[in-house]
Amino acid sequence: MGAESYRIVEGDFIKINKWLLPLSWLYGTASKLRNTLFEMGVLKMRSFQIPVISVGNITVGGTGKTPHVEYLVRLLKDQFQVAVLSRGYKRKSKGFIKANGQTTMPEIGDEPYQMKQKFPGITIAVDKNRCHGIDMLTEQDSKLDVILLDDAFQHRYVKPGINILLVDYHRLIIYDELLPAGRLREPLSGKDRADIVIVTKCPKDLKPMEYRVVTKAMNLYPYQRLYFTTLEYAALQPLFQTSQANIPPMDSLHDTHVLLLTGIASPEQLEHDLSPFTSHLAPLTFADHHQFTKKDVQLINDTFAALPAPKLIITTEKDATRLDHVEGLSDEVKKNMYILPVRIRFMQDQEDTFNQQIRNYVRKNSRNSILAKGKDDHKSNNSNHSGDRPRTISFRDNR
Secondary structure, three states: OOOEEEEEEOOEEEEEEHHHHHHHHHHHHHHHHHHHHHHHOOOOOEOOOOOEEEEEOOEOOOOOHHHHHHHHHHHHOOOOOEEEEEOOOOOOOOOOEEOOOOOOHHHHOHHHHHHHHHOOOOEEEEOOOHHHHHHHHHHHOOOOOEEEEEOOOOOOOEOOOEEEEEEEHHHOHHHOOEOOOOOEOOOHHHHHHOOEEEEEOOOOOOOHHHHHHHHHHHOOOOOOEEEEEEEEEOOOEEOOOOOOOOOOOHHHOOOOEEEEEEOOOOOHHHHHHHOOOOOOEEEEEOOOOOOOOHHHHHHHHHHHHHOOOOEEEEEOHHHHHHHOOOOOOOHHHHHOEEEOOEEEEEOOOOHHHHHHHHHHHHHHOOHHHHHHHHHHHHHHOOOOOOOOOOOOOOHHHOO
């Protein structure tokens, strides 16, 4: 296998480019220095007087961040005023933008736009400077109860109350290496900052012994809590109004030729999950957040035209936000293109426990609760002033 070696992890392969390990050592040294500067206080972390929940990872590639953030939105939106703050990766704009009904996908990026379309009643904003973004959100909306930070585990300038680390079951970080030999964006010790670790994309038939093996291998601290989630897919949805009225159910696709059109970080999971439904799966894969060009559109049209009937196209919710604005797709493509919605489901009956922890944290640390507590503290000890120091809202202190 030359300069590449492989390690088996629960039946999957992790690719390590051994010849790049010296560069990984240099990368790791720089990453450790950055984390040390934060721990020493040379680089400053800010806490905020509002519940802040961060969701992210320490690897390159998809771990299911958007479905997990959307899960938190569904969990909280009926009881609390929720905002999602994202960087807005590959957007065409700069600075802080708060999305509204007229905001376009290029202005805020595909993932924030996807969430705004699905949850128009919540606040969606983008800002590369997360601290500035939180300041803007709290200044503009005094009724805001909680801010969800999308893909911010490594954005250490914000000190969240709950830090959620996502780990792909098929590429466990404990067996990976730092960039560029592997896909870790910081040393494995970075997982120690997490209050919650979620092993994502687990097989639905994961056995009790496998849970125990992964739990032991992750080697978490007592203050950290480990959860397992799997992906679940809903019924197909037409992307364009010209799509066929009779939407085919997933279990009717066995003899259908399916063009799987994706521009996401890790399409292998989706390919694996769709394989039981059809014996004729043809992946057409682009890079994550890919902006489709005229050449790409022609490739899509030609590839689909070459497939024998019966046939259709399946794409992801994230890709749909970009394909919806593309010009030049053939009528046949538009007529047969469908979105496959995805959600996450907690395993081992962990859902209620997770939900309770999140709700309790937000309820206990809402701005109204903090204000009431501050008044009580002032009355009981009027001579003891805390100045202007921000209050640290920590999940570890509020369990």
